[in-house]
Amino acid sequence: MPCFQLPSVHWIFEVEAPAVIEISGLTTRFGEHVVHAGIELAVRRGEIFALVGGSGSGKSTLLREMILLQQPDAGTIKVLGVSLENISDPEALALRRRWGVMFQHGGLFGALTVSENIGLPLREHSRLADHLIDEIAAWKLAMTGLPPEVGRMYPAELSGGMLKRASLARALALDPELLFLDEPTAGLDPQSADEVDQLVLELRELFGLSVVIITHDLDLLWQVADRVGVLGSGRVQGIAAMSELADSTNPEIRKYFDGPRGRAAQAQDVRLAEAGAAWKTR
Amino acid sequence: MRPNLPIAKIAQPQPGELALSGAWTAFGIVGSEPPLPTPLPAAAGALRIDAVGIAGLDSAGAWVLETFLDRLRAAGGSVEIHDLRPEFGRLLDSARQRLEVSAANPTPPAAPVLSPAAAVGQGSVAALEQGRALLAFVGETALALAACLAHPGRIRWRPILFNIRSAGVDALPIVGLLSFLLGIVVAYQGADQLRQYGANIFVADLVGLSMLREFAPLMTAIIIAGRSGSAYAAQIGSMAVSEEIDAMRTLGLVPQEILVLPKLLALVLVLPLLTVFADVLGVLGGMLMAHARLDVGYAEFLERFLKAVSLTALLTGLGKAPVFAMIIVVIGCFQGFRTVGGADSVGRQTTRSVVHSIFLVIVADALFSVAFSALDL
Numbered sequence: 001m002p003c004f005q006l007p008s009v010h011w012i013f014e015v016e017a018p019a020v021i022e023i024s025g026l027t028t029r030f031g032e033h034v035v036h037a038g039i040e041l042a043v044r045r046g047e048i049f050a051l052v053g054g055s056g057s058g059k060s061t062l063l064r065e066m067i068l069l070q071q072p073d074a075g076t077i078k079v080l081g082v083s084l085e086n087i088s089d090p091e092a093l094a095l096r097r098r099w100g101v102m103f104q105h106g107g108l109f110g111a112l113t114v115s116e117n118i119g120l121p122l123r124e125h126s127r128l129a130d131h132l133i134d135e136i137a138a139w140k141l142a143m144t145g146l147p148p149e150v151g152r153m154y155p156a157e158l159s160g161g162m163l164k165r166a167s168l169a170r171a172l173a174l175d176p177e178l179l180f181l182d183e184p185t186a187g188l189d190p191q192s193a194d195e196v197d198q199l200v201l202e203l204r205e206l207f208g209l210s211v212v213i214i215t216h217d218l219d220l221l222w223q224v225a226d227r228v229g230v231l232g233s234g235r236v237q238g239i240a241a242m243s244e245l246a247d248s249t250n251p252e253i254r255k256y257f258d259g260p261r262g263r264a265a266q267a268q269d270v271r272l273a274e275a276g277a278a279w280k281t282r
Numbered sequence: 283m284r285p286n287l288p289i290a291k292i293a294q295p296q297p298g299e300l301a302l303s304g305a306w307t308a309f310g311i312v313g314s315e316p317p318l319p320t321p322l323p324a325a326a327g328a329l330r331i332d333a334v335g336i337a338g339l340d341s342a343g344a345w346v347l348e349t350f351l352d353r354l355r356a357a358g359g360s361v362e363i364h365d366l367r368p369e370f371g372r373l374l375d376s377a378r379q380r381l382e383v384s385a386a387n388p389t390p391p392a393a394p395v396l397s398p399a400a401a402v403g404q405g406s407v408a409a410l411e412q413g414r415a416l417l418a419f420v421g422e423t424a425l426a427l428a429a430c431l432a433h434p435g436r437i438r439w440r441p442i443l444f445n446i447r448s449a450g451v452d453a454l455p456i457v458g459l460l461s462f463l464l465g466i467v468v469a470y471q472g473a474d475q476l477r478q479y480g481a482n483i484f485v486a487d488l489v490g491l492s493m494l495r496e497f498a499p500l501m502t503a504i505i506i507a508g509r510s511g512s513a514y515a516a517q518i519g520s521m522a523v524s525e526e527i528d529a530m531r532t533l534g535l536v537p538q539e540i541l542v543l544p545k546l547l548a549l550v551l552v553l554p555l556l557t558v559f560a561d562v563l564g565v566l567g568g569m570l571m572a573h574a575r576l577d578v579g580y581a582e583f584l585e586r587f588l589k590a591v592s593l594t595a596l597l598t599g600l601g602k603a604p605v606f607a608m609i610i611v612v613i614g615c616f617q618g619f620r621t622v623g624g625a626d627s628v629g630r631q632t633t634r635s636v637v638h639s640i641f642l643v644i645v646a647d648a649l650f651s652v653a654f655s656a657l658d659l
Binding site for chain 1: 307308309311312313314340341342345346369372373376377380383384387622623624625626627
């Protein structure tokens, strides 16, 4: 369900833009290989938007283009109301401070402890006192459900699930308006994956975040995402809530639902919904 | 960052009332907290805080605000917040909870800094452990070598040839240039002294013996340690990081056999050859310098060179090269195998491999000198 609550944080002066990300006519080529052939996409403020698609469908490339790591060949991308085309360096810096990115493999700096990693954006960009930065880093770490001892460890000493949480804590360091999560549950055990699902929902509540998730995790799609965009053959094959996509007849989308995993995740969602309804009527 | 947002401020419009304004955010707060108005609010009595002016609040701001309120409350008296925008309430509540939690369980203090004695002790234990691991590594490599020699069919010729090219042929220009320059330096340094005694011709002895016995083998080994030893450590280190070494073990392959032996065999073969090349160019450099500075003709120089330099001098120089080669390969590969963690570790191990192998090459050279003088060679 789309959720249009106001962000609890930030910038009441700003006129609320209807969309945090607007992409139109986006084309990307690698040599002869066309990855994106005219992508149209809009992510609304305050929603959790998931981007799915088979391997090689250009999800990661699209993410890299949204976060200014790569230039598309044609088309426009507007993030938080700022066009990424010909963006000047100061504008890019200002924009980068307004979003947080959690990379698939964490992207934590191996030479720094977890707490130094989390505090780094604050230390670099703000003029806060050092002890404050340490306290805020410890708070962000606690928000992601990690025990305080983890702050003193190095990324190489962490397990996969801890790494993702620590990376999420760093992405939250500057209280972003927009959060990009690349495969937040890949490689996690089911319990950790469930916890990450819950964490994303809680953080959205707390900060009024808009979230863009790239994922293959069907449970995440059913339980967390408000809307899902399916990439296939270089285009967006459909954008809708998961329950609507499940009724789609588009063969590119059907691939996602017709496998045994797809059906299991859907059945799980139905069971949870029934349990929820039973709880309410009781 | 919004440059147009005013920085966070605390004002005191009248006694007993504080007015907060500006951006209470990571970018709107400078230092620990906004400057307090003077005189400070009276400790006792009710304090009214007017929060209507707060234009933006993020978690940094919420944290600062809550710690500030906490301090006011601790000073005694009640504190009331008025007109806080409702959308900020949740974050402030969250900061409040966090503050209570962290007050209840203070973060455990960082690990204490080691006393000098403990640091020395830990360093020694680490060094001993490394020495033991090196010994184990040498043993494993020797076993792999023995297995290969017992079944010559298992020797991997293609990587050996590849290593001969990358560590040997590709190093010819740099080894040649540096030994040529070294030959020039030796002759140049000796020239003045020899001329004083009219012993110009002995420049051939000086250049010949010093290059063949010492400088050529040592210089070549040091260049190769820097050039190839570091490459070995970096290659094996990044393979260890990406779990390729573990993959080899699980596939029943012996990493030493695949990664170490080809390098070892190639370098043991190639380093003496490079040393001969360095000998030739070093003597050539000395000969040119002798002609330019001491008027020693090329024919004279070579004639004297043949008399002064015995075959033993050449062989003692060349004999060291295979030992240096083993040191370089074993240390480079060993440090590579000890890589754990990420990119940072690869860099550290690579540096270590170069430092350790150059150190050990020079130590070995010193031992050779002692041994040769004892044997009267």
